[in-house]
Every structure is written in structure tokens, then in C-alpha cells.
Amino acid sequence: MQGFLTMTKYFLIFLLIAVPLFARTINAIAMTVNGEPITVYEIDQLSKKAKISKEDAVNALIQEKIEEEEMQKEGIYASPEEVDQRIMMIAKQNGMTLSQFEQALKKEGKTLESLRHDLEKQIRKEKLYRKILSGKLQKPDDEALKKYYLAHKKEFTMPGKVKIQEYLSNDPRALQAIRMQPMMMLPNVKITPRTLDPQKSNPKLMQLLMQTPVKSFTPIVNLGKNQAAMFFVEYKGKPKVAPFAQVKQAIMMRMMKEQEQANLIAYFEKKKSAADIKVIRKP
Incomplete structure (x- = not known):
């Protein structure tokens, strides 16, 4: 009996020690970036939430610390x-x-x-x-756009035909209600079936439809003058390479986005190289 009580006492002591040890492990500092800590817990949580490797999670958190430092230095806030x-x-x-x-x-x-x-x-x-x-982005000219188009032609395709249901209303809430219950019929919503030829249709509308899966609704679009619209994509024909004129704006947007990303990556890589990063324990 005495032995059992002794074992029980030690077991309870172990529990009391183990809980703080577990807490310390969870909240343990993995590294510091210019004196700011990144914990093991933060790395684990971001890795699970974003479904990325721990190495990618570490790099993302390092950049976040550097960004926060830059925002503080520049006095950047959101009211x-x-x-x-x-x-x-x-x-x-x-x-x-x-x-x-x-x-x-x-x-x-x-x-x-x-x-x-x-x-x-x-x-x-x-x-x-x-x-x-600011001041680092250059708008590509027509020659650069055409060169990019020729090098990435297969990435700029459009279906032969697109069948949609067009929903128009003066009340966006009515359109949202139909999104939630597609079989619902409302008097203030006009539904019109349409078959579109991508080469003769509005490029912005086609871009929206291309981003929307078949048998799905597009986001609700504000048309102005108290009108809102959304579209249900029923069918997309066999894709073919789109003419340059039809995708010129999309190419422009992609090239500008690539410029932005390249500049931001270069900027933060330079900041990361100059940062005082101390690794305390591997996550």
C-alpha cells in the first residue's frame, strides 16, 4: 500500500511538471528576427492552416516580421x-x-x-x-505584349461557345438569395439564357466567365444605375487559342503582376539577408 501511495505521489508530481513542460515546448521560441520572436507554435499552426512545409512557414513568418518592422518604420497604419x-x-x-x-x-x-x-x-x-x-513598374508596350503572347499562346485559350443564364436585378440581395437557393424564382430578378461567342463578347465578361467553373455562379457584379448581375455558367465549348486582341488586357495584367512579384521578392530577399536572424531551436 505504501509503495502504491509513493508511486501515485510521483505520478502526480510528473503531471504537474509535464503540463508546464508541454506549454513551454508549444510556446518555445524557435528563432528571433531583429529581436522579434517566432514560436514553434506559430510555425506549426501556419504549416497546418496553409498546408505548407515547415520550411515555407518559417520563411513566411520571417517575411511577416520584416514587413511589420517596415510598416512601423514608415508609419503605415489602417484606420x-x-x-x-x-x-x-x-x-x-x-x-x-x-x-x-x-x-x-x-x-x-x-x-x-x-x-x-x-x-x-x-x-x-x-x-x-x-x-x-512606387516608380519601379514599367507598363509593357505592344511589342512586349505580343512577344509574351507568342511565348505563352497555349495559356491564353477560350472556349468556342459559352452558354450562360444571365440574372439581372435592381436588388443584389435577391441575387444573393438565388445563389443560396438556385431554384428560387423572384419577381424582381430577370433571367435570360444566352450563348456567347468569346471573340465577339466583352473581354471583361469573358474573363469573369473563364474564371468560373461550369455549373457555378459568378460573383455578383454591380452594373451601376441601380442594376446588379450575376451569371450561371452552363457550358463551355472546346478551348482554342484566343486572338491577341481578345486577351491583350489579360496579358497586360499578368505581366504587371509578374513585375510586382519579382520586385517584392527581390526587396524582401535583400531585407532578409540584412536581418539579424537567430535560430534557437529547430521547429
Whole structure:
């Protein structure tokens, strides 16, 4: 009996020691970036959430620390008004009032407050990136666009025909209701079947339709003058290489995006090389 009590005592002591040890391991500092810590827990969580390797998670967190330092140095902030405007814009794009949008967030296990926090970080990063890229981007001329097109022709394809259902309404909320229940019929929504020839259609509309999977709705589009639209993609014909004129704007956007990414990568690689990074333990 005495032996059992002794073993029990040691077991309880082990539990008391093990819990703090576990907590210390979880919150253990893996490394510091210019004195700012990155924990093992942060690396594990980002790796799982983003479904990336721990090495990629470490690199992403190092860049985040460097970005935060740069934003502090440059005095880059996002005001509550800017965050509110972004929330209203997202709600409007989804054809919802703020109250409806908040309810939709709750269904996904999120809160308006957590979204505010995420958007504040996003807006600050956008401002930092604009500052970094200021004066560094060059708009490609027609010759450069054509050269890019010829080198990547197979990437710029369009279907022969696209069959859609067009939904028009003066109330975006009605369109959102149909998105949720496609069989619903509402008097203030006009539905028109259309067959489009990509070469003769609006390039922006075609780009939207190309990004939307078959048997899916596009996002709700604000047409102005109290009109909103969305489209249900029923069918896309066999793809073929699109003519240059039809995809010129898409090529321009892609080339500018590639310039942005190359400049940002070079900027942060330089900052990372100059940063004081101390590895304390492997994650």
C-alpha cells in the first residue's frame, strides 16, 4: 500500500511538471528576427492552416516580421474607417447588407471582429507594397505584349461557345438569395439564357466567365444605375487559342503582376539577408 501511495505521489508530481513542460515546448521560441520572436507554435499552426512545409512557414513568418518592422518604420497604419469601408465593399460585392454579411460569417465560424483584424493587416500590407513598388513598374508596350503572347499562346485559350443564364436585378440581395437557393424564382430578378461567342463578347465578361467553373455562379457584379448581375455558367465549348486582341488586357495584367512579384521578392530577399536572424531551436 505504501509503495502504491509513493508511486501515485510521483505520478502526480510528473503531471504537474509535464503540463508546464508541454506549454513551454508549444510556446518555445524557435528563432528571433531583429529581436522579434517566432514560436514553434506559430510555425506549426501556419504549416497546418496553409498546408505548407515547415520550411515555407518559417520563411513566411520571417517575411511577416520584416514587413511589420517596415510598416512601423514608415508609419503605415489602417484606420478604422478604412477597415469599415473594406468590409462594406466585400458585403456589397456579395449582395448582402452588413447584418446579413455578419450572419454569413457566423455560419463559417468567424466573427466580424476577427475579419476586422485580418483586413487591417491586409490594408497595411497593401500600402507597404505600393510604397515599395512606387516608380519601379514599367507598363509593357505592344511589342512586349505580343512577344509574351507568342511565348505563352497555349495559356491564353477560350472556349468556342459559352452558354450562360444571365440574372439581372435592381436588388443584389435577391441575387444573393438565388445563389443560396438556385431554384428560387423572384419577381424582381430577370433571367435570360444566352450563348456567347468569346471573340465577339466583352473581354471583361469573358474573363469573369473563364474564371468560373461550369455549373457555378459568378460573383455578383454591380452594373451601376441601380442594376446588379450575376451569371450561371452552363457550358463551355472546346478551348482554342484566343486572338491577341481578345486577351491583350489579360496579358497586360499578368505581366504587371509578374513585375510586382519579382520586385517584392527581390526587396524582401535583400531585407532578409540584412536581418539579424537567430535560430534557437529547430521547429
